[in-house]
Amino acid sequence: MRILLYNPDNGVTRNFMPHLWMFLLQALTPPGHEVLLIDGNAQPMDEDGIARFVREQDIGLVGIGAMTRMIAKAYRMADAIRAVGVPVVMGGPHVTEEADEALGRNGGPRHADAVALGEADETWPKIIEDAARGKLKDVYAPVDEFGQERKPTLQPYPSIPWDTINLDQFNLVPKMAARMLQRVRGGWGTFRIIPVESGRGCPYGCEFCTVTGFFGDSIRFRTNESVVNELLLLKARARSEGGQIAVFFIDDNFAINVKRTKSLLRDIIAAGAQLHWVAQISANLLRDEELVDLIAASGGKWVFIGMESIDPANLASVNKGFNKPGEYAAVLERLAQRNVYAITSFIFGMDNDTPGVAERTLQEIRTWPPGLPIFGLLTPLPATPLYKRLETAGRLTRPKHWQEFIPFEMAHTPLKMTIAQAHAEVRYGWASSYSPEAMAQAVDSLRLKPLGYRINIFIARMCFRGIYFPQMGPLAWLKLISQNRHTIFNLVSEAFTTWRSRPIRAAAN
Numbered sequence: 001m002r003i004l005l006y007n008p009d010n011g012v013t014r015n016f017m018p019h020l021w022m023f024l025l026q027a028l029t030p031p032g033h034e035v036l037l038i039d040g041n042a043q044p045m046d047e048d049g050i051a052r053f054v055r056e057q058d059i060g061l062v063g064i065g066a067m068t069r070m071i072a073k074a075y076r077m078a079d080a081i082r083a084v085g086v087p088v089v090m091g092g093p094h095v096t097e098e099a100d101e102a103l104g105r106n107g108g109p110r111h112a113d114a115v116a117l118g119e120a121d122e123t124w125p126k127i128i129e130d131a132a133r134g135k136l137k138d139v140y141a142p143v144d145e146f147g148q149e150r151k152p153t154l155q156p157y158p159s160i161p162w163d164t165i166n167l168d169q170f171n172l173v174p175k176m177a178a179r180m181l182q183r184v185r186g187g188w189g190t191f192r193i194i195p196v197e198s199g200r201g202c203p204y205g206c207e208f209c210t211v212t213g214f215f216g217d218s219i220r221f222r223t224n225e226s227v228v229n230e231l232l233l234l235k236a237r238a239r240s241e242g243g244q245i246a247v248f249f250i251d252d253n254f255a256i257n258v259k260r261t262k263s264l265l266r267d268i269i270a271a272g273a274q275l276h277w278v279a280q281i282s283a284n285l286l287r288d289e290e291l292v293d294l295i296a297a298s299g300g301k302w303v304f305i306g307m308e309s310i311d312p313a314n315l316a317s318v319n320k321g322f323n324k325p326g327e328y329a330a331v332l333e334r335l336a337q338r339n340v341y342a343i344t345s346f347i348f349g350m351d352n353d354t355p356g357v358a359e360r361t362l363q364e365i366r367t368w369p370p371g372l373p374i375f376g377l378l379t380p381l382p383a384t385p386l387y388k389r390l391e392t393a394g395r396l397t398r399p400k401h402w403q404e405f406i407p408f409e410m411a412h413t414p415l416k417m418t419i420a421q422a423h424a425e426v427r428y429g430w431a432s433s434y435s436p437e438a439m440a441q442a443v444d445s446l447r448l449k450p451l452g453y454r455i456n457i458f459i460a461r462m463c464f465r466g467i468y469f470p471q472m473g474p475l476a477w478l479k480l481i482s483q484n485r486h487t488i489f490n491l492v493s494e495a496f497t498t499w500r501s502r503p504i505r506a507a508a509n
């Protein structure tokens with residue numbers, strides 16, 4: 001049977017990275033089947049396009065995964081596929097919480113033939129077997145023989161054949177530039193960000209988060225050896241194709257067990273498996289100097305920190321009191337001293353937020369080393385404690401907000417500001433942080449660092465801006481390049497001067 005795994009785009013920006021679930025399920029597919037992957041972020045498709053694709057490619061089963069944010073599009077695509085007679089199985093965090101919605105059991109239309117609840121590592125082979133026999137069940141739950149929920153151990157962990165998988169759709173280097181960049185030092189004909197997990201689960205239980213409920217509060221880790229081997233495979237691929245691969249450790253809190261993280265990072269260094277990497281780590285765990293040393297030595301370049309708010313009352317209200325705003329600056333300095341920078345994520349519209357929260361937050365941010373600030377709105381995702389609290393209090397203004405997804409539109413009213421005010425704060429945060437002046441300032445603040453760091457932060461800022469300001473097509477990018485032409489000109493001239501001075505220095509020597 002030919003199987004298509006599909007993940008829809010979010011309609012606002014292109015994701016910089018493919019989704020791990022696709023590669024994982026592909027690796028877990030029993031022999032005798034062929035699995036094709038389409039990530040809507042890399043290969044945009046509409047309903048007609050996907051219906052045509054499954055017919056022309058003789059697809060026998062389509063698996064669709066989606067977060068809540070993309071579920072409306074996922075349902076539309078599923079409807080189009082089912083309309084041409086091909087069965088659809090859906091999985092991922094949204095349908096796990098809203099299986100009845102996907103199966104049309106709550107009065108709405110049916111979108112999926114089957115739903116895979118929770119982690120599907122062990123149920124996926126069974127789903128394929130049933131689909132091949134034409135006997136799909138409605139629901140596949142990861143349970144043991146006694147009907148108790150069972151979480152995959154991650155030991156052993158499937159080996160994803162990164163050396164042979166077709167990754168053509170996941171290259172961040174524009175086609176026009178690829179040939180020229182292949183010859184740049186180290187080879188830049190391809191640049192791929194690849195998701196790797198080293199563990200699953202998070203015990204912290206922040207009120208707005210799906211993770212503790214979905215993956216559980218006990219953490220499961222892969223062996224160091226299995227992670228190191230995966231990195232070595234990726235490194236070999238990058239070398240063989242004259243390109244670059246960076247890794248995103250998608251663990252929710254990569255240093256949740258500091259001792260184990262240190263041991264993994266030491267093993268990465270010992271095996272020479274360093275690649276540039278990004279990971280999510282909470283600020284409280286970055287107090288440890290030795291950990292930060294190892295992060296830098298093992299290739300860590302960016303750390304995503306869910307700061308959420310600079311107001312301790314807000315943090316307490318969402319069960320994230322372990323974040324201490326008073327130590328944010330020291331944590332970021334500690335990272336920056338080792339040339340590691342932070343993606344600092346903030347949520348506005350919390351219950352203690354009042355108008356002006358964005359400027360108050362920006363005043364703090366301006367005192368920190370440059371990074372990539374991102375701003376979102378508090379969103380009640382299905383089955384989270386936040387959803388339940390707001391529902392009980394009768395505060396949900398759009399209880400089924402995912403059915404009509406509107407970017408940056410709240411689904412409940414915050415206590416001390418209106419929905420419109422909360423959005424205005426987010427807009428202010430993005431506009432102030434990513435204006436051409438702010439970009440130039442971020443680059444300039446790294447003037448004592450080598451040029452590479454300035455280019456890195458500039459390109460990262462150009463991309464991150466797209467999370468809020470739609471920049472899907474070449475025209476949007478051209479406009480952005482023109483707005484930032486002074487910074488680009490300065491960086492290019494400095495690069496040119498550095499390049500020209502090399503032979504002169506060599507000759508002088």
Ligand code: B12
Binds near residue numbers: 016089091215382
């Ligand atoms: C990496 C990541 C991202 C990446 C992008 C995704 C990517 N390219 O990988 C980035 C950083 C860009 C990102 C952004 C966002 N993310 Co995110 N992200 C994650 C994260 C940390 C890891 C995802 C992952 O790979 N997990 C590991 C794999 C193995 O698990 P999985 O995807 O769930 O897949 C398993 C099962 O769900 C199931 N499955 C999944 N799909 C399918 C499909 C089929 C057919 C089947 C059978 C089974 C199946 O089988 C898999 C194996 O067991 C998760 C948290 C987490 N730990 O999962 C949050 C998470 C998915 N993100 C979340 C959110 C909210 C967001 C944002 C909306 C945040 C924001 N406010 O901006 C944005 C939206 C991005 C967008 N595209 O629009 C939520 C989603 C909750 C929900 N109900 O939708 C999560 C769960 C985190 C949370 N705090 O709750 N994210």
Ligand code: SF4
Binds near residue numbers: 203204205209252282
């Ligand atoms: S620390 Fe991160 S992953 Fe863990 S519960 Fe909080 S927000 Fe979710």
